[in-house]
Amino acid sequence: MLITRLRLKNWRNFRDVDVKLGPRGYLIGANASGKSNLLDVFRFLRTLAQTDGGGLQKAIKERGGLAKLRSLHARSKPEVRVEVELAESPDASVPTWRYALAFKSEGKGQQRVLITDEAVDHLGEEVLRRPGDDDEGDTDRRTQTHLEQINNNSNFRAIVECFAATTYLHLVPQLLKHSGEIGARVLENDPFGQGLLQRIAKTPKRTRDARFARIGKALAQAIPLFSELRFEQEPVTGLWHLEANFTHWRVNGAWQREDQFSDGTLRLIGLLWALQEGDGLLLLEEPELSLNDEIVKHIPLMVDRVLKSARMLGRQVLISTHSEVLIGEVGTGSAILVIEPGANGSTVRGPTEDELQALEGGLNPAEVLLPKTRTQGLEQLGLFP
Numbered sequence: 251m252l253i254t255r256l257r258l259k260n261w262r263n264f265r266d267v268d269v270k271l272g273p274r275g276y277l278i279g280a281n282a283s284g285k286s287n288l289l290d291v292f293r294f295l296r297t298l299a300q301t302d303g304g305g306l307q308k309a310i311k312e313r314g315g316l317a318k319l320r321s322l323h324a325r326s327k328p329e330v331r332v333e334v335e336l337a338e339s340p341d342a343s344v345p346t347w348r349y350a351l352a353f354k355s356e357g358k359g360q361q362r363v364l365i366t367d368e369a370v371d372h373l374g375e376e377v378l379r380r381p382g383d384d385d386e387g388d389t390d391r392r393t394q395t396h397l398e399q400i401n402n403n404s405n406f407r408a409i410v411e412c413f414a415a416t417t418y419l420h421l422v423p424q425l426l427k428h429s430g431e432i433g434a435r436v437l438e439n440d441p442f443g444q445g446l447l448q449r450i451a452k453t454p455k456r457t458r459d460a461r462f463a464r465i466g467k468a469l470a471q472a473i474p475l476f477s478e479l480r481f482e483q484e485p486v487t488g489l490w491h492l493e494a495n496f497t498h499w500r501v502n503g504a505w506q507r508e509d510q511f512s513d514g515t516l517r518l519i520g521l522l523w524a525l526q527e528g529d530g531l532l533l534l535e536e537p538e539l540s541l542n543d544e545i546v547k548h549i550p551l552m553v554d555r556v557l558k559s560a561r562m563l564g565r566q567v568l569i570s571t572h573s574e575v576l577i578g579e580v581g582t583g584s585a586i587l588v589i590e591p592g593a594n595g596s597t598v599r600g601p602t603e604d605e606l607q608a609l610e611g612g613l614n615p616a617e618v619l620l621p622k623t624r625t626q627g628l629e630q631l632g633l634f635p
């Protein structure tokens with residue numbers, strides 16, 4: 251299932267968003283325009299859908315409370331609203347599901363966050379509408395969504411499963427390389443890829459080998475002298491390690507462990523693994539980091555190739571990026587969303603008619619769309635002592 255449309259009201263630095271999404275989406279925008287904030291909506295929905303210890307109150311608390319989540323650009327203190335449409339295919343004329351959630355502060359007493367609207371539609375028919383009679387006179391009920399309650403979500407479990415299957419990855423190579431010294435604390439859902447080795451270790455050998463074969467193939471094209479990737483367990487400590495072989499003057503080449511890999515190699519391995527792990531929405535933050543442009547250029551194609559060979563071409567992937575070469579290679583089948591900051595917060599849009607014409611006329615998306623995201627007056631930066 252895909253999330254085909256996203257609507258937001260008063261979400262962080264967005265006052266009003268209404269965008270269509272497809273199997274591949276690329277978010278472009280200046281620093282602090284809101285790319286990560288937009289991806290965060292799907293992590294928020296994932297927390298709502300976690301029936302073991304997730305839920306609305308937790309999702310808000312993790313974000314520092316409603317005051318931090320609600321847009322500072324909103325004039326009064328209105329509700330925050332998140333609405334998504336889901337469909338089996340990007341061209342479905344009627345969405346299979348619609349889920350909407352709005353909430354605001356109680357405004358008195360304990361200042362709890364209360365649901366003002368929760369709605370589910372299935373093929374245009376209403377399945378849930380809250381607050382309803384059941385919520386009347388029992389305000390506590392309005393602190394929880396029905397997504398997070400197994401007893402109440404049986405009619406729309408497919409939405410819960412879709413939200414819960416979201417993965418977010420912003421791999422920080424240093425955290426993985428130095429996990430021994432840094433300690434065992436890994437954030438929930440491991441956004442920074444620290445626990446990658448443990449996750450690989452837990453994967454059944456056959457699946458792991460198949461995934462490694464695809465990763466190895468991609469790495470062989472991207473990394474000079476790379477010849478083989480394997481996953482080995484230390485006999486004494488039982489710890490697992492990634493090992494890569496590089497063609498070398500020695501007959502059998504030289505094996506290196508993950509702590510010796512370059513940052514770019516590790517990020518690429520993390521990305522290629524994440525693509526094949528799970529089948530829900532995958533959120534990738536700036537996959538271009540630490541990689542040279544020759545490799546970055548191939549990321550859009552690499553994503554498609556790996557998903558295709560893993561028979562998951564339909565998997566939805568949303569990518570935030572600053573990279574001109576990456577955007578330059580995005581094909582016409584992918585959606586590019588342009589985030590533009592303004593005095594009233596940021597707005598999100600797809601290409602305009604004129605821009606579409608320019609794209610059809612043969613200009614690449616980087617030429618047409620990236621100039622719109624450039625921050626003005628940057629030349630002044632050089633004047634600072």
Ligand SMILES: Nc1ncnc2c1ncn2[C@@H]1O[C@H](COP(=O)(O)OP(=O)(O)OP(=O)(O)O)[C@@H](O)[C@H]1O
Nearest residue numbers: 262263281282283284285286287318319320321322
């Ligand atoms: N509740 C809120 N109301 C208004 N603005 C907010 C709110 N919460 C966060 N912001 C602002 O949103 C901006 C950051 O957005 P975000 O981190 O999504 O940017 P980004 O596009 O990912 O940037 P980068 O490219 O640097 O990663 C910050 O300037 C932050 O102050």
Ligand SMILES: [Mg+2]
Nearest residue numbers: 285286287570
């Ligand atoms: Mg960001």
